[in-house]
Amino acid sequence: MMGIFLVFCAAGYLLGTYAFGAKASLNTDRFTVAVNLGQAKMEELQKCSPASLPTEQKGKFARPYQDYYWYAQISPFSQDFSLLTVRTGQNGAPLCTLRRLINTDTLASIDAHTYDSETVFTDKALKLPFAKVSFWEPLATAPKTTGAAVNWSTGAICGHPGQGIVWASHAREPKILQMLFNAEGKNIACNTIEVPTNSQGYKAHIIDVAADKMGNFLFCADSANRALWVLDDSNNSGAYSWKNGQCLISKQKPIQDLRGIACDQYGSTVWLCEGTPRRLRQFYWGTLPKGVQEKINSFSGWGESVVVPFSGAGRLHSVAANIWGSAIYTIDNSFVYTLIFQENSGCGTWQQIPLPESLRKAKPRALWVDPGNSWLYINTLTGGQWAAAPSIDGTLKSSSFSQINWR
Numbered sequence: 001m002m003g004i005f006l007v008f009c010a011a012g013y014l015l016g017t018y019a020f021g022a023k024a025s026l027n028t029d030r031f032t033v034a035v036n037l038g039q040a041k042m043e044e045l046q047k048c049s050p051a052s053l054p055t056e057q058k059g060k061f062a063r064p065y066q067d068y069y070w071y072a073q074i075s076p077f078s079q080d081f082s083l084l085t086v087r088t089g090q091n092g093a094p095l096c097t098l099r100r101l102i103n104t105d106t107l108a109s110i111d112a113h114t115y116d117s118e119t120v121f122t123d124k125a126l127k128l129p130f131a132k133v134s135f136w137e138p139l140a141t142a143p144k145t146t147g148a149a150v151n152w153s154t155g156a157i158c159g160h161p162g163q164g165i166v167w168a169s170h171a172r173e174p175k176i177l178q179m180l181f182n183a184e185g186k187n188i189a190c191n192t193i194e195v196p197t198n199s200q201g202y203k204a205h206i207i208d209v210a211a212d213k214m215g216n217f218l219f220c221a222d223s224a225n226r227a228l229w230v231l232d233d234s235n236n237s238g239a240y241s242w243k244n245g246q247c248l249i250s251k252q253k254p255i256q257d258l259r260g261i262a263c264d265q266y267g268s269t270v271w272l273c274e275g276t277p278r279r280l281r282q283f284y285w286g287t288l289p290k291g292v293q294e295k296i297n298s299f300s301g302w303g304e305s306v307v308v309p310f311s312g313a314g315r316l317h318s319v320a321a322n323i324w325g326s327a328i329y330t331i332d333n334s335f336v337y338t339l340i341f342q343e344n345s346g347c348g349t350w351q352q353i354p355l356p357e358s359l360r361k362a363k364p365r366a367l368w369v370d371p372g373n374s375w376l377y378i379n380t381l382t383g384g385q386w387a388a389a390p391s392i393d394g395t396l397k398s399s400s401f402s403q404i405n406w407r
Helices: 010-023 044-046 136-139 357-361
Strands: 065-075 081-088 109-119 147-151 164-170 175-181 185-196 206-211 217-222 227-231 258-263 271-272 279-284 300-307 318-321 327-331 335-341 350-354 366-371 377-382 385-388
Touching: 109 366, 164 206, 217 258, 258 366, 271 318, 327 366
Parallel strands: 109 147, 147 206, 206 258, 258 318, 318 366
Antiparallel strands: 065 081, 065 109, 147 164, 164 175, 175 185, 206 217, 217 227, 258 271, 271 279, 279 300, 318 327, 327 335, 335 350, 366 377, 377 385
C-alpha cells in the first residue's frame, strides 16, 4: 500500500525486487510487528547489548541491507488505527518481538512500502525506540474508516524527500485523511482533504484508496457516484489537488457495485472491483517515467471491463495488484482469482484458487499484495489475517494459504 529501492530501470529494478522478495520470506509462527514509523539510526543500533548478538557478528553489521515493512492498518468496526513495521534479518526471520499500539483484530485495509536500511541481525529482541503514533482528531472521532494506503519516498528517486505518507478514507464523510512523516518517522503534519461534490452536486462516498509508490497520485473509489477520483501531486510540490476537478465516470459501461481499488507502482493502470456483476474495470492513467512509458502511454481513460470467468461464491469483495501490474487478484467468499498477464502482451490468463475451509469460514474481505516480497494478504471479518506466497509469475496454490499468528 513501499527491502527495495524504487529504481526505475528495468534490469536493476527487477533484479533488486526478486532478490529481496526471496530473502524476506514470512515465518507465520513468528511474524513480528513493531509499532513504529521511522528509520533506525546507526547510533541507536549500536546501543544494543553486544551479548544479544551472535558471536561472529559482535561489533559489526551483519549485512548492509535488511528489509523493513511499513503497514497501515484500520479496523472497520472501531476507531482503531495502527502503524506497524516488520523488520526481517539475514534469513528472512523477524528480528524483534511483537509490539502493538492498538488492538486491531479485524482490518478493513492494509498497504505497505519497503525500503533499504542498515541494521543488526540478531535472533533476540532488538531494543530500539518505538515512535508512538497518537490519535489524530478526525481519525479518532470517525465512526470508522474504509481504506488505507502508504507511500514512502527515499529522496534520491522521488519528489518528496524522505517523506512518508499514510492515507485513510473517511467512512461517513467525503474526506481523505493524510498523515505525513519525516525520514526519522516523526509525524510532522496531519491534513484533511475534502472530496468535492460532483458536477450534479452529489457527495462522494470513498470506500477504498490506492497510492502509487512515488507519492504522486492517490486513487479513490467513490461508491456513491460509481466513479474514480484522482488526488494529484505529479509536480512534486506537496500541494495535492483533485485531477480535472471532478470525478471520472465510465459512461459507456457504468460501474455498478463498486467494492475496491488497486494500482501498479507507477499509478499507470488502476483496477476497480465490482461486486455484482463480478468484474474488474481498468483505468489507464499513463504516468510511467521516460524510457518505460512508450508501450503503455498509448492508452488513456477507461479500458476493458473484465468479467471473472467463473461462477464462484457470492460477490467480489476486493482487488489487488502486484507492483508491475502483471498479476491482478480478486476474491469472493470461497475463491481467489488471479489474472496473469504475459510479458509484452495484453493477454491475460485466469486462475481460480479454492480457499481453505477455515479461511472461508473467517469471511474473507480485503486483499493486498506486498510490493517487496509479492506476498498476498487477506483480511477477514472473523479470522484475522491470512497470507500466501505466489510464484514468480503470480500464480497461487490452495495449499499456499496460512493464517498469520500475531504474537
